[in-house]
Amino acid sequence: MLSYQHIFHAGNHADILKHSVLIYVLKSLNKKDKSYTFFDTHAASGLYDLTDNRSLKTGEAEKGILSLSASEELPLLLKEYLDFVKPYITDSRYPGSPEIERSLMRTGDTLILSELHPQEIENLKENMKKPRPVLPAHTEITAFPSIQIHKRSGWEMLKALTPPQTKRGAVLIDPSYEEASDYKDAADTICTVHKKWSNGIILLWYPLLAHRENEINSMLSQITDSARSLNPNIEISNLQLQVFDKDAHKEVTLNEFRSQLQGDKKNPPRLYGSGILVLNSPWKLEEEADKAIRFICHSRT
Numbered sequence: 001m002l003s004y005q006h007i008f009h010a011g012n013h014a015d016i017l018k019h020s021v022l023i024y025v026l027k028s029l030n031k032k033d034k035s036y037t038f039f040d041t042h043a044a045s046g047l048y049d050l051t052d053n054r055s056l057k058t059g060e061a062e063k064g065i066l067s068l069s070a071s072e073e074l075p076l077l078l079k080e081y082l083d084f085v086k087p088y089i090t091d092s093r094y095p096g097s098p099e100i101e102r103s104l105m106r107t108g109d110t111l112i113l114s115e116l117h118p119q120e121i122e123n124l125k126e127n128m129k130k131p132r133p134v135l136p137a138h139t140e141i142t143a144f145p146s147i148q149i150h151k152r153s154g155w156e157m158l159k160a161l162t163p164p165q166t167k168r169g170a171v172l173i174d175p176s177y178e179e180a181s182d183y184k185d186a187a188d189t190i191c192t193v194h195k196k197w198s199n200g201i202i203l204l205w206y207p208l209l210a211h212r213e214n215e216i217n218s219m220l221s222q223i224t225d226s227a228r229s230l231n232p233n234i235e236i237s238n239l240q241l242q243v244f245d246k247d248a249h250k251e252v253t254l255n256e257f258r259s260q261l262q263g264d265k266k267n268p269p270r271l272y273g274s275g276i277l278v279l280n281s282p283w284k285l286e287e288e289a290d291k292a293i294r295f296i297c298h299s300r301t
Contacts, residue, residue: 013296014274015094016068017241018174018205020081020292021276021285022097025170025201026104027080028282035108037164038101038145039171041154043113045123046098047130050089065094071299075291087133097172098124103132105145112161113147114154121151155189163197170201177207183215187222194227194279201280208242208273220277227279237281239289241296242273 029036068074069082069089084103088095095103101111113128115121128147150157158171173190175182183206190202204223206216220238227234278285 012063012065013241013243014205014207014271016065016078016081016296017239017274017289017293018172018276019085019095019097019100020077021203021239021278021289022100022172023081023084023104024077024285024288025203025278025282026101028285029168029170029201030104030106032168034168035106035110035166037110037112037166037169038105039112039114039158039161039164039169040097040101040174041114041158041171042174042176043098043115043120043124043149044096044117045115045120045127046096046113047088047123047127048094048096050092050094065089068296068299075288075295077288077292078295091133097174098128099132101172102128102144102147107143107145109145110164110166111145111147112150112157114150114152114157116151116153121149125149155185158189158193162193162200167197167199170203172203172205174205177209177212180212180215183212183219187219190223190279191226194223195230198230199280201278201282204277206275206277207271208240208275209271223277223279234279235281237278237286237289238275239278239286239293240273240275241293243297244272 026038029038065085068078069086071078074082084100085095088099098111098113105111113124115124128149154173154175158173162171171193173186175186177183186204186206190204193200194202206219209216224236224238227236
């Protein structure tokens with residue numbers, strides 16, 4: 001299925017978690033002068049217009065990034081995220097993961113993006129050519145990395161191109177989870193890739209969905225068990241942001257959700273939260289992410 005479009009959800013609570021962690025990982029990689037490779041398996045279009053009717057219809061950005069941007073005294077993880085995002089928000093845009101990656105990576109680094117949706121990949125190609133806004137003063141990056149864009153299955157791309165020549169690097173895996181097979185594909189792909197690229201940082205974003213709890217738990221267990229069988233001391237962070245009470249959460253199917261988007265009903269959220277599993281987690285990521293998660297949950301009460 002290629003029906004998923006992230007514009008409906010750009011800037012929501014899941015993006016806040018995913019992209020704040022992504023920025024932390026990229027800055028961690030940038031602390032060394034050595035070049036690195038970053039893979040993004042489900043890149044989408046990379047840049048979103050928050051005045052688009054699809055974004056306005058769900059109102060997820062308003063409850064997410066636009067609400068957060070009014071906050072003060074932010075924890076470090078959220079402050080660095082908001083510092084990056086603010087120039088885009090000022091222009092009513094939201095940066096997706098490819099935009100964050102190309103903006104924080106350096107000359108000599110390599111960014112490899114994969115996307116199958118025919119319209120999304122055309123948008124991605126155009127967006128990767130656009131000038132970026134002026135970044136925060138503390139950001140020293142002055143040029144873009146080498147960028148490759150593949151119209152190819154992200155699972156296939158990652159298995160085929162790892163380990164990269166540079167050995168240092170990371171991957172963001174962020175499928176839509178429209179298909180039940182995505183959970184199994186994520187687990188199988190990560191286990192395969194980690195065995196041959198054991199020092200790569202692997203970030204897997206996943207939804208918290210009550211009706212997929214078994215699939216989610218099985219996916220996470222398969223990945224962590226496999227990683228620890230190779231290295232019992234590997235640093236693994238499993239970061240979860242729950243913005244709704246799971247027991248009180250009203251679950252709807254994807255088809256019901258789509259039909260409500262087409263009608264006048266106010267659609268209930270499908271997610272009660274989201275998570276990110278990080279293999280080879282950078283130093284202090286879990287500590288800083290926990291502070292950010294507590295802040296977000298407290299600010300929503």
